[in-house]
Amino acid sequence: MNRKVFMERLRECLADISAEEREDALTYYESYFEEAGVENEAQVIEELGSPEKVAENIKRDLLEEPQSSIQAPECMKKESSEDFSSEDFEKNEQYEEYEQKDKSGRIAMIIVIAVLTFPIWITVAATLFGLIVAAFGVLFGCAAGGIAATVGLLISGVALIGMGIGGCISGSIAAGILVTGAGFFVMAIGILLLICVVWICGRAVPICCRWIVNLCRKPWQRRKERMS
Known part of the structure; x- marks a missing residue:
């Protein structure tokens, strides 16, 4: 099962709730797939389980807390905070370190050229x-x-x-x-x-x-x- 099939099946399972609540739920899971990226699509589907299970959880949450927004499962929160956020943070640190080294190298090159010329x-x-x-x-x-x-x-x-x-x-x-x-x-x-x-x-x-x-x-x- 891929992302497209998962989302289509989830839409069918949510056909018995209001259109606004259904679109909110679908938009939430679409954005989560976008943040995870194509390479993590299979892992996300495995963590979420079947579309029927996800639909049941959404309906149960709506019955218990009608005014609350769609919340992410614990597995999704854990994966998002530990895998994707930490990876992006490490990339930012590496990029800043590279920029600092590159700037220092250019300054040193300018000094050497000035001395030679x-x-x-x-x-x-x-x-x-x-x-x-x-x-x-x-x-x-x-x-x-x-x-x-x-x-x-x-x-x-x-x-x-x-x-x-x-x-x-x-x-x-x-x-x-x-x-x-x-x-x-x-x-x-x-x-x-x-x-x-x-x-x-x-x-x-x-x-x-x-x-x-x-x-x-x-x-x-x-x-x-x-x-x-």
Whole structure:
């Protein structure tokens, strides 16, 4: 007798009870077969006995305790707690132990690879550090040069304006006006250059900082992904 024949015969033996109670009982035994697995099907049938005996037990329980749910026989409870639960628990312990060993092995492998490839990655790190320093140096040099040129233009413009005003006072009105206009022109160029320097530094500095942070973060992200 297999599971299918057992359940069909049990349904026939329970035909004289209510449909709800019959379905509850059948669902219970179906779930028990599912938990036991196909390999333990014959053992479960042997422990339960014949479908007629199981049906008699169900009907007797319903008569004694109409409101109680279907209870498992003692042999089923014992088998479930000792055979299947303990086996699943041992499998979980073995799986956790395997995961721990595998993780430790990967960490040890990463350490060995890091030691063996030390000359390579230390060279790469030094090169990246040099590039970062050079980028900041170029940025700082451009900013300093732009500020110096701006200051020079502003000072020259003020000086020309002063000379032009002095020329107008001394009697050379045409030359004074010309020099004064040149001074204002030079000051305007200096102010525009100052605005450009501030705008470029305000845009370039955050971009360079984000690039450097992302560049330094990538190796750590890859290491975390490999270790996880």
